[in-house]
Amino acid sequence: MRRRDFLYTASLGVGATMLPSLDTFGRLITVEEALTPIDVKLKKQMADVALNSAKSKGASYADVRIGRYLNQVVATRDSRVENVANSESYGIGVRVLANGSWGFAATNNMDNDSIAKTAELAVAIAKGNSKLMSDPVQLAPQKGYGEVSWKTPLETNAFEVPIPQKIDLLLNVNSEALKGGAKYVNSSIFMVNEQKYFASTDGSYVDQDIHRIWPNFTVTKIDAASGKFETRNALSSPMGMGYEYLTPKEEEKIKGGPVTMYKKRYDMFEDVKEATIHVSEKLKAKPITAGKYDLVLDPSHLFLTIHESVGHPTELDRVLGYEANFAGTSFLTLDKWESKKFNFGSDQVDIIADKMEVGSLGAVGYDDEGVKCGKWDIIKKGILVNYQTIRDQAHILGLKESQGCCYADSWDSIQFQRMPNVSLAPDNTELTAADMVKDVERGIYMFGRNSYSIDQQRYNFQFSAQLAYEIKDGKIVGMFKDAAYQSNTQEFWNACVKRCGKNDYRLGGTFSDGKGQPSQASAVSHGSATTRFNGVKVINTGSKLG
């Protein structure tokens, strides 16, 4: 992974095709090709070749994922287009259980002979590994669904929107920032379409068409006299939606606070205008004095704190030690769950896992081992009540079936337990952000994600924001710079004193949650309403070079 960091440096400003050891093999294709799906009959036929080959070589269970992963990126800088690319990664991955052990093999050579040999190799690997296995894998039963399908609910397939329209939007956004005095502005739209076909020896053939979109920008201003620079990123969210996310709607905006915020429709043009003003304010902002503050956290910021401090420690594979060598383990050990009284947070804290939430990044019909997706409580009134599981872990929690949290980021990656959408429920009242701010004596109102870091068992964390407003005696009085809060997960969630109602509920999310070896990326959303935490330690992160 670190070696890739160096590659990143080496690739600055150059075309990628000549890069030695480039780790992506996605092929570049035309839009027309991207819009032509693979015939589902052909996928079923290829899947059956793999399943039959695996069974004939001695697999007790096998599943096949035929994946066609399409990405489109349109990226601009200042007044020019930096990159327009459509890429496709297409291939097949076969996972088998043989002699009680897992084996996996993958190829992008899609002829029948190659597919059969790939399945055969997976069985050979499983048998080889079984020599090092002490307890055979226990797979939760799963009924076959026959031939079924699922599609992201969307109004406009982003891949069908002409590229010049996307370029126009981004160059207009850039032009507005430059007009407002920005020194540099980068903007982009990243679109993903996962066409995934899953089949297993349980008798499921699942065809899914999953869409995601992520508009973003960064506005930079430089103060020539001091040599200081500041940036502000878009307050958009990556979403499990089509291009309709980029069609603004007044009823999807939240106005009245220091920043306009967006629900399921985003106004990129309006946000960049505000961002350009914010960057000037950031350059002149007052350095924060370290100490205890009440925090009012907007969902555009809080989503990442939920992700790191609630989503990750409730992943059962981490709790059990399967991630010990990379992402880490978890402080939420099984004894805390078994006690049924572990005080994770205050009674304001209701955390829900939901693999079906419309518009979210994690929404799918079925997971990557053929389990129909659902919704369940993880923290109820502050108490830890559940985790996130897959088929070979369900028995550990005494569950009779998986919770459907299995995911692989590509056809050539092995599926494993990944985070569903994990969200903080809003309050059952009509409370608004103004209600969160009005009785704060000394506080900070934070928007947007910035620096974030947390330890490997998810106790100690440090987060900062795109925008940090000073609250004094119930009023927003200006902007702080160099503010970051440091806390401990349990202490922080017990400091949660109130939440806004569902009218303020919004999704934040990330395209690139990293976990596993080899590392895999996953896209996941976290919803919340604006929420208040009292008496949190805040540090000043300002520093100087000699």
Next chain:
Amino acid sequence: MAILSKEEAQAILKKVLSYSKAESCEVSLNGSNGGNIRYARNAVSTAGQINVMSLSVNSTFGKKTGSASINEFDDASLKKVVSRAEELAMLAPENPEFMPLLGAQTFPESATFNATTAAMTPDTRAEMVGKSLSIAKAAGLDAAGFLENSTRFNSVMNSKGLFAYNKSSNVSFSVTIRNKEGTGSGYVEQDFNDLNKMDVLALSKIAASKATGSAGAKAIEPGKYTVILEPLAASDILSNMFRGFDARSADEGRSFMSKKGGGTRLGEQLFSQNVNIYSDPMNPELPSATWSGDGLTLKKTQWVEKGIVKNLSYSRFWAEKKGVEPIPFSRSIVIEGGTQSLQDLIKSTEKGILVTRFWYIRSVDPQTLLLTGLTRDGTFYIENGEIKFPIKNFRFNESPIIMLNNVEALGKPVRTGSGMIPPMKIKDFTFSSLSDAI
């Protein structure tokens, strides 16, 4: 059959170029074949083998470039990918930063390929993991680890006569060993081009010894301490800094390498006098390909000499704009050190903290490269030249630039994740809070 020889790759690339009608054309052909095995809770959890090959074409008319790629290699498919790239080029916007292709170059042979590593099989991997597990099991500890090997080839040819080919192999291993109570944890990681250098038994023993030695950690107050960073810890924190050795972002005023009032800090004394950093693709301990993404020859390059910034990397475009020679950045970074071992550095320390590794490092302030992150998998208190007791993990808030101004001693460099990195003794390193994580 993902690994093609130089001649096989050359033949396919020539054929593809013969189909081109563009003003200029660049074709690359890459393939990899590799496998991995992952284990946790003292048993194998997942294992797999992946085999891929892909060909990409960049066709250019004027300053308009189109790209297309494919993973089928019959003549009809090859013709199709070329015509698709040409169609896309016609539709593409002009790229004002387009640089004309380079002509034929001479690249030295690299030393990145090793036949023993390339011959690894699922059984070789399982056998190595078996050795690592035997150490953990014998000591009553729990191991979680990952072993991966890959062989890959990268090749490129363009219509101006440039041809480059590289074949490489790599094997990497890491293991975390924890005690059953979850009160102690140890870690090692290592990668080599040559499998024969990889000793999973010895490495697993180090992780096991740290797991036992770090149990029962005491809390000490956060603050400024003299630290001894093991090479892995030093590499974790410094890899963030090397990205900043880029002239363009410095010239644009948005990097720690930017100079107040404009320009870069090239030629300035940015670090202690004992800091010397260079890259060399021919370093026998850390070989890399001998050609860069710009099609330039990678040569030995001094980045920092006696603490002074001697070079920044310039892309071909930025070099032309600034009227200087382009300088590609290299992956084979060497931080020069002395002859002292880690033990010698500990011995010479009156009071200090030994750090095995850092974790979850993120930028807090790009202007000063202030970073935050945590210690992990074995942090120890040193007094009077000896490790006295394990201590609880810390969060740090520190800049590698400030850190390299506070260097008291550098030991003997060893190959780690990001280069040849010495163990380091650094004064006044800032820890800002305690973590309960083990």
